[in-house]
Amino acid sequence: MTASQFDGQGRLRHLLTLDGMPRAMIERLLDRAEAMRAAGVRGARDVLAGRTVVNLFFEPSTRTRTSFDLAAQRLGADVINFDIASSSTSKGESLIDTLHTLEAMHTDAFVVRHKENGTAALLARHARSAAAIVNAGDGNHAHPTQGLLDALTIRRRRPDFGALRVVICGDILHSRVARSDIHALRTLGVGELRVCGPANLLPSTDTLPGCSLFGDFEAALVDADVVIMLRLQKERMSHVHVPSEQAYFARYGLDARRLHLARPDCLVMHPGPLNREVEIASGIADGAQSLILEQVENGVFLRMAVLAELLEGR
16 A cells, blocks of 8 residues: 555545555445435535546546546545646646646645556655545556545445355456455455456466456356446557457356346446447346446545545645
8 A cells, every 4th residue: 555645544545456455444435425425416516615636648548537537526625637738737747746736736635547556646745735636547556535435336336245146257457446346345355256267367366365366257247246347448458369259258248147146136246338239238238237327426435535635624
């Protein structure tokens, strides 16, 4: 865990990773998200009144960027969506100089997405103000708010993590979502965590402690309570060969036949964006067991909870 995530009083200072985060803090954030949900989308309008949240997205995003934008606005904060294309970074200004420039304008939080691992932690180390840094996805390293919202989505339907068999299937090697899901679920005491994918899309076993690795998707699905499907991260696969989309779906796509191998009430999840008929059949993505849109909904409340935890009373 990055030590700078917490201040001297043990309060959350930044949110950079779930790796090593105490269970009590994860549960606190999930509980706070539930409270935000119970209060409704307009129920906390003054929590961050007068604060400014800057979205620094150096990679495309629909769900994460929009939900952070909505989360901050619904807490009463001002939101700046930083336009990379028209900013001075396009003229060669460094990321650190950009941070310091925006800090000088008395901003309170930076939500950062970047293709390079460790970018959010780098900014946290170089921040000169009390501004909080939130990792909205860095390379294939971490996506902590996605890990938290996935845990929240599961907990709302299956609160006893110790009784669950969870399958994560797809491009594990390049997935920051997979890593943050694994960190969250292991900390919350999930009964069995099965990780599945083609051999060349699985990291080394020593990077996935506490997980059972499967190359056979059908074997991994037997008696599963939750299955989390992942997108093929083609933009990160310059040195990895993958079969055609049809061949991938034939072996690792979730369809009705395969879903029947899991428990009858198995929950189906996907962080998006979806590649239909590549990692998941449309009938399953839109079916009764799918929680995909519920994940999106929970993302707003979870990100409200994170921003409130980081900024309220500071």
